[in-house]
Amino acid sequence: MAVDYPVNDDPDARLNRLVDLATPFAVRTAVTLRVPDQIAAGVHQLDDLAKACDADPGALARLLRYLVHKGVFTEASPEVFGLTDVGELLCDRSGGGRGAYLDLASNGARTELAFIALPHAIRTGEPSYAQVHGRDYWADLDADPAMRAYFDELMLSQQRFTAPQVATLYPWHEVGHVTDVGGGSGGLLAELLVTHPHLRGTLVDRPEPVATAAQRFAECGVTDRAEGVAGDFFSPLPAGADVYVVSRALTDWSDRHATAILRRCAEAAGPTGRVLVVEVLPTEPYVAHLSSYDLTMLVSVGGRERGEADHVALAADAGLALRNTYSGPAGLTLLEFTAG
């Protein structure tokens, strides 16, 4: 198995690097206090930064000097701080941006804080998010519009990569009506409808993303061919579409739950419909044991990373058989299933 460390390094030093918590929290704290944003806006002096960030000057100096040592900030002259190229990344507060993700109040950081209760997840196989935050991941999103908006924006930023690929890889000319199950804020469905003017579409998701998707359909001029349905993909889905797309949603769920979602799709698709699973399948370096993604899925939502064979096995349990596979770049894969 490939290893991710210099094998000749002193084991003590290696262990120290593995267990260090100060650095990840120092970076997140600087982001949470908006230090990078203030520096980018022209505030460089320690006292001015402390005032702008509502921080204790002495404690802030200790934080910043530690992060100077780690290559996040510079201290060109005493108590005058700047950003390195790494520090500049922390100013990005857009969906998918590092600043937005690392802010300790954000959905991204809350997801990672679920690792505090990793022992619970490993003992039970269940997510640990609720142990840390008091309610499960999806309920937490529902409870906070800002967090939900961030999550939907993050999904949209991913769909900017997947949606154009999905729109061209699959033979959509054979399809009249597509339902996007767990379609989020509608980036994929909107792309399909814009690219293929003959298509009609339905999006099923929780109420908040459905409302956001409606705005997106309006912006894209496809409202007359798009319908949003606030629903639950563990309950019966609107029947009769030709294709039921499940894009990057199964990875959020355990095998039992993922099979249940596919079963709902299979029931709605009936004997002639198709179920199209869209996933970015593990490709190096994003293979379960090579990245932290698989464990992040476990602690946050109880999900997991799966390869093609795993999806085929789940689908078989849901009464579906693989018909075709369409491959895009960077592991993007479309698995087409029909009733087995």
Ligand SMILES: C[S@@+](CC[C@H](N)C(=O)[O-])C[C@H]1O[C@@H](n2cnc3c(N)ncnc32)[C@H](O)[C@@H]1O
């Ligand atoms: C990881 S996102 C994927 C979004 C989108 N399909 C994409 O490709 O980016 C998973 C989606 O499943 C939705 N979801 C979670 N639980 C759901 C449920 N019980 N019923 C319907 N949708 C649900 C979430 O709101 C979210 O939009």
